[in-house]
Amino acid sequence: MIESETTVGADLKITCSKDELVQGLSVVGRALSTRTAIQILSGILLEASGGQVRLAATDMELSVRAVVAAQVEGEGSVVLPGRTLVDIARLLPAAEVTLEHRAAESVVHISSGSASYTLQTFNAEDFPRLPDFAESETFSVARGPLLETITRVARAASRDEARPVLTGVLVQFAGDKLVMAATDSYRLAVKETALGGAAPDLEAIVPSRALQELARIAGDVDEIAVGVQENQVLFAVGDVWLTTRRIDGQFPNYRQLLPESFEHELMVPRAELLDVVRRAHVMIQRATPLQLRFADGEVTVVARTHDVGESRESMPVPFTGEPLEIGFNAEFLRDGLESVDGDDVKFKLISSLRPAVLEGEDDFTYLVMPIRLPG
Amino acid sequence: MAVPGIVAHLDLDAFYAAVEELENPELRTQPLVVGGDPRGRGVVATANYVARRFGIHSAMSCAEALRRCPQAVFVRPRHALYREYSRNVWETVRGIVPTLEQTGADEGYLDVGEVAGDFLAARVIAEAVQTAVRAGTSLTCSLGVAPCKVVAKVASDARKPAGLVVVPPGREALFLAPLAVRRLPGVGPKAEQRLHAGGVETIGALAALGDDELKRVLPGSVGAMLRDRARGIDPRGLDLEVERISISVENTFERDISDRERLHDELRGMAEEVAAALQRRGQVARTVTTKLRYADLSIRSRSTSLESGIDEAATIGDLGCRLLDRGLRDRPGALRLVGVGVSGLADFRQLALDTS
Secondary structure, three states: OOOOOOOOOOOOEEEEEHHHHHHHHHHHHOOOOOOOOOHHHHEEEEEEEOOEEEEEEEOOOEEEEEEEEEEEEEOEEEEEEHHHHHHHHHHOOOOEEEEEEEHHHOEEEEEEOOEEEEEEOEOHHHOOOOOOHHHOEEEEEEHHHHHHHHHHHHHHOOOOOOOHHHHEEEEEEEOOEEEEEEEOOOEEEEEEEEOOOOOOOEEEEEEHHHHHHHHHHOOOOOEEEEEEOOOEEEEEEOOEEEEEEOOOOOOOOHHHHOOOOOOEEEEEEHHHHHHHHHHHHOOOOOOOOEEEEEEOOEEEEEEEEOOOEEEEEEEEOOOOOOOEEEEEOHHHHHHHHHHOOOOEEEEEEOOOOOOEEEEOOOOEEEEEOOEEOOO | OEOOOOEEEEEEOOHHHHHHHHHOHHHHHOOEEEEOOOOOOOEEEEEOHHHHOOOOOOOOEHHHHHHHOOOOEEEOOOHHHHHHHHHHHHHHHHOOOOOEEEOOOOEEEEEHHHOOOOHHHHHHHHHHHHHHHHHHHOOOEEEEEEOOHHHHHHHHOOOOOOOEEEOOOOOHHHHHOOOEHHHOOOOOHHHHHHHHHOOOOEHHHHHOOOHHHHHHHOOOHHHHHHHHHHOOOOOOOEOOOOOOOEEEEEEEEEEEEOOHHHHHHHHHHHHHHHHHHHHHHOOEEEEEEEEEEEOOOOEEEEEEEEEEEEOOHHHHHHHHHHHHHHHHHHOOOOEEEEEEEEEEEEOOEEOOOOOO
């Protein structure tokens, strides 16, 4: 377990592998604040002791910590401007790098081969205290199911900060089941995944961005440790820690949003439809809708953008009954088709103004709201 | 296409240079050239009237301009800024003459016949346009009022800056006659050369050409068209935009306001009007713009675009207020006017789930 206490006042001095340092910095660099209003949040904390240097960065919503093996000649901690440090480390000429903090001058000397840098430091005491696993209720989850659930659900979350709760993913651990749901109110993605082992019951709204970062850094481990606190969720991927704020508020009752019955349920070859949608998407500018015209035995996908042109492509589908014309945001439809698993997708429709649902072979549901077409 | 009986051509005076002068009043008394690099191959986009006294004019190379006036101030064009001013000018003009064809950022034709019964009334309207543009934007413009486009255009250029020339029906040919042929819209350098070679120097001389002579000097349909124009005959109507591309509401205050809450209230009220207009038309908008005018009359606007269209007053109001705050953060100050508008209009609407 990593200590998050810092020893203030001592002078840090370490020597470590350049590649390992770069790798560690790149991982924690993802959590650097891009807004520079609070200077310390643009910094990376380095803490050296016991043969390793621990790196940390946070933007107060998300934090990432990593550990790099090092020869520690002086124990201590220091905060350095993050972007600059990452850029410097990547370009260092030698296989080894030495960092030496001179607290009295508020600088760190970095040397590697023929290159040397002197970097101004931030005050390590100002660095926020980060959540600790030692203070959390923890359990382990198999990496595969967790990541798969994230990658198929998280992109349906909203990017609009006006409704914070929709920028999050509802994460539910219940028995041996993991459920995630996300909606930006134009689409809704829900996935249930068997964990193959029981986890404690938990429900949290976790920022979609944090989960997507987790998916990015979760390399080749079998299990990911999950820690839960009142306001935070923690993930440990080996010795990389990611913590994220929980979003307050009430997640929409998504079950209520899913229609109970449909007029049409068609099995459509997924890859083929996805290709048709991708080809049509080229013709879409701004939020021009993709028009799907269902008629006996076929669907015609039309994309028409004023001042650009038009595309049109038909494919056979087992549709019967009154023709149905429905408009969709091309990206939303494409996302849905990409997220569904299996060779065939079940396309469920009610009418041109009611939600459509895509389902695959496993327990995944993607609802997409149509675009009302003129006339 | 509408064929008005009374048309005005409006031309902003030295537009880019005038905007630069407004943004930096010290430039007003100096020869000012907006254009490319005088040490490079740039050309003059606009010169202010001080610079014009040195013989500097549009399309001249900046190097030549520098030779003619070594003390001239050269600035690079700031098109985003000019667009803001231009948008404001045309909004102001539309308040008086709603039907118009904008042919450029700084010029356009106005269907004055729609709001004025005769040429006397048309003169009053044209003066009102000049006054409103000056009051609303601190820019001056010149207008020509005539029974057709070509005469109106020549007339707007006849008494710049801040000129107004009215050519009543029946006087078109007389008005044009003494002017050099090059002044007639449609006569380019080539046609001018041919006309000069044929002994035609003035628009009047072109108008007087017989059919055979015309065929010899300027063969083809272009010749007939130009002679018609020289006679003050121009059948072109106003090319009107069929679709409205934006909806906006703005309000000038009696006293400048700096109280943020008041400004937000004003803006939300205007958002209601904008939303109502959208809903009446069954449209949604993807871009919201907030306009701020400061006490010194300078204008700033901020826009934001959304992934899907909206037509709700609350959303437009929220976004508008956020843009206002952003604008005031970038440049604090009391405001004389705020406005909110929407663009990127579409007839289709992304339906949403009820996630409240």
